[in-house]
Amino acid sequence: MATAVARIADVTEPAQASLWSDAWRRLRRNRLALAAAIFLVFLVGIAILAIFYTPYRMSATGIAPTYAPPSLAHWLGADNLGRDQLSRLMIGAQISLVVGVGTQLLVVAVGVPLGLLAGYYRGWLDSVVTFVINVFYGVPDLLVALILVFLLGPSLANIIIAIVVTRWMDMARMVRGQTLALREREFIEAGRASGAKPVKMLFGHILPNALGPIIVQATFGVPAAILFEAFLSFLGAGVQQPTPSWGSMAKDGVDAIRFAPHMVIFPSIALSLTLMAFNFLGDGLRDALDPRQKR
Amino acid sequence: MFTRGTLIYIGQRVVLIAFTVLAVSSIVFLGIHRLPGDALFNEHLHGEQYALLLHHYNLDQPLLTQYRDFVVAVVTRGDLGESLVNRGVKITPLVLRELGISVEVGAFALLFTIGIGLLFGVVASVRQNTWIDYVLSTTSVIGYSMPNFVIASFLILVFGVWLDNVTNGGFYYQLGGWKGDLGQLWLPAFALGFPYASIVARLTRASMLEVVRQDYIRTARAKGLRETVIVARHALRNALIPVITILGPLAIGIITGSVVIENLFGIPGLGKEFAQSILNRDYFIVIGVFTMYAAMVGLANLLVDMLYVVIDPRIRY
Numbered sequence: 001m002a003t004a005v006a007r008i009a010d011v012t013e014p015a016q017a018s019l020w021s022d023a024w025r026r027l028r029r030n031r032l033a034l035a036a037a038i039f040l041v042f043l044v045g046i047a048i049l050a051i052f053y054t055p056y057r058m059s060a061t062g063i064a065p066t067y068a069p070p071s072l073a074h075w076l077g078a079d080n081l082g083r084d085q086l087s088r089l090m091i092g093a094q095i096s097l098v099v100g101v102g103t104q105l106l107v108v109a110v111g112v113p114l115g116l117l118a119g120y121y122r123g124w125l126d127s128v129v130t131f132v133i134n135v136f137y138g139v140p141d142l143l144v145a146l147i148l149v150f151l152l153g154p155s156l157a158n159i160i161i162a163i164v165v166t167r168w169m170d171m172a173r174m175v176r177g178q179t180l181a182l183r184e185r186e187f188i189e190a191g192r193a194s195g196a197k198p199v200k201m202l203f204g205h206i207l208p209n210a211l212g213p214i215i216v217q218a219t220f221g222v223p224a225a226i227l228f229e230a231f232l233s234f235l236g237a238g239v240q241q242p243t244p245s246w247g248s249m250a251k252d253g254v255d256a257i258r259f260a261p262h263m264v265i266f267p268s269i270a271l272s273l274t275l276m277a278f279n280f281l282g283d284g285l286r287d288a289l290d291p292r293q294k295r
Numbered sequence: 296m297f298t299r300g301t302l303i304y305i306g307q308r309v310v311l312i313a314f315t316v317l318a319v320s321s322i323v324f325l326g327i328h329r330l331p332g333d334a335l336f337n338e339h340l341h342g343e344q345y346a347l348l349l350h351h352y353n354l355d356q357p358l359l360t361q362y363r364d365f366v367v368a369v370v371t372r373g374d375l376g377e378s379l380v381n382r383g384v385k386i387t388p389l390v391l392r393e394l395g396i397s398v399e400v401g402a403f404a405l406l407f408t409i410g411i412g413l414l415f416g417v418v419a420s421v422r423q424n425t426w427i428d429y430v431l432s433t434t435s436v437i438g439y440s441m442p443n444f445v446i447a448s449f450l451i452l453v454f455g456v457w458l459d460n461v462t463n464g465g466f467y468y469q470l471g472g473w474k475g476d477l478g479q480l481w482l483p484a485f486a487l488g489f490p491y492a493s494i495v496a497r498l499t500r501a502s503m504l505e506v507v508r509q510d511y512i513r514t515a516r517a518k519g520l521r522e523t524v525i526v527a528r529h530a531l532r533n534a535l536i537p538v539i540t541i542l543g544p545l546a547i548g549i550i551t552g553s554v555v556i557e558n559l560f561g562i563p564g565l566g567k568e569f570a571q572s573i574l575n576r577d578y579f580i581v582i583g584v585f586t587m588y589a590a591m592v593g594l595a596n597l598l599v600d601m602l603y604v605v606i607d608p609r610i611r612y
Contacts, residue, residue: 140589230444
């Protein structure tokens with residue numbers, strides 16, 4: 001009898017699937033997100049490769065005729081100073097990824113604790129944080145970032161700082177909302193009743209339950225930051241020459257659009273494909289990690 | 296619709312906007328004095344002439360005095376000072392004129408965005424899970440991922456370079472040009488609005504799909520109304536509410552996007568002035584343009600909040 005019961009239990013209870021294995025299963029079924037992930041792995045590969053090897057030195061001028069169209073020696077042609085476009089595009093991938101991922105790491109470091117504290121303690125702390133968030137939403141982010149870069153000086157680190165200053169609010173607001181909802185749940189009450197310390201409550205119980213939306217938000221934040229950097233570079237406030245950025249390459253291309261369209265086409269395609277891949281991956285991750293939010 | 300409470304709320308918001316504008320221009324005013332470079336440097340003036348010039352711009356005063364004079368002039372006379380590069384050009388009329396051009400282009404882009412976005416969203420939702428839906432949905436993700444300057448570059452490449460014989464160069468902005476000119480409004484509006492039109496389309500599609508499943512739509516069908524009437528009059532109106540949430544960011548996006556787009560298309564608006572004045576180190580104009588932008592963003596946000604009240608009578612302030 002006892003063995004029969006055990007056997008029935010074996011049959012009816014499926015193997016426990018954790019959130020992550022479940023999400024991975026769902027993500028794998030989303031072909032678009034998978035293709036995007038593969039493209040991004042390829043892109044990261046190129047960026048890493050560019051540390052050790054580029055076909056030509058990215059700052060070497062005059063190695064091809066200026067404005068040379070694509071050829072066998074220079075697959076993507078040359079730019080206005082006769083520099084190899086492919087090499088510059090590869091370094092540009094590095095810059096974009098560093099800016100995109102770097103900003104999101106900082107945004108998480110700033111936004112998550114602020115959102116957790118504001119949502120958990122509420123009261124005056126919440127009022128202050130919410131007010132600051134609203135003030136930052138009220139000013140045009142790109143223009144503030146532009147002024148910040150001009151004040152601090154255009155370097156990669158300063159660009160990342162400027163983007164973080166104008167873009168941390170989405171994360172803080174989302175985490176605050178999640179915390180507000182989670183703190184009313186029974187398991188938090190149980191934790192509090194059993195005397196868990198606030199730090200333990202916030203980082204041991206609330207944060208893990210908000211991790212899915214945080215990952216999704218950060219994934220969507222990466223293309224936004226890359227776009228931001230491209231915009232700044234396009235206006236000449238990005239990383240400075242000779243270091244290439246896809247934005248400044250596109251800007252150089254626009255200036256020569258009548259006779260050297262390849263200069264604007266390739267950086268634009270690289271930029272668009274990368275942004276698209278992150279957005280598709282974000283869509284896939286949202287469906288996989290956060291099924292309630294499904295469109 | 297607009298009760299007394301609402302009017303008081305609007306009044307408070309306007310005061311808040313005025314303070315924000317003042318705060319923004321103050322920060323820019325004080326911050327800009329830390330910038331390297333000098334608009335007067337290129338004139339190679341020395342001694343008395345240079346001192347006269349500095350005095351002309353009030354630059355020989357201590358920073359705090361300059362700041363006080365600046366605030367007083369702005370608050371009492373709306374006077375933003377004089378251009379450092381083009382001597383004698385007053386900034387306030389200049390930026391107001393440019394604001395008019397930018398608003399014209401921006402408003403057209405806004406209409407274009409909302410129109411295309413709603414159209415695509417409604418069509419995709421009515422034809423859910425058909426090839427039309429898939430094409431439109433994929434297009435919208437692609438559009439969302441294209442930076443506006445990439446779209447603008449491709450438009451210039453196609454219409455300005457490859458189709459040059461057809462468009463006949465008539466695609467760069469000309470003051471007083473014909474409004475139907477491609478470059479006058481259509482191409483800038485497309486480049487500015489398309490990324491946001493994609494977001495509007497996605498939101499519209501999602502909220503339409505929720506609304507058409509509700510009972511009152513079934514009632515409307517049972518009454519024998521035509522499908523177009525049901526979609527346009529009954530479903531769309533309620534589907535619009537979530538779409539309005541995007542309007543604030545949308546307006547700000549179009550305002551900031553115009554900095555790049557106006558430069559690419561040669562539109563003599565605020566955005567072009569902004570980039571130009573930073574390059575020229577004409578700092579007084581930078582302050583003026585920033586002040587305009589802060590005011591515009593504040594007003595746009597206020598308008599959107601008021602729109603909620605108009606569309607959804609349940610919302611009150």
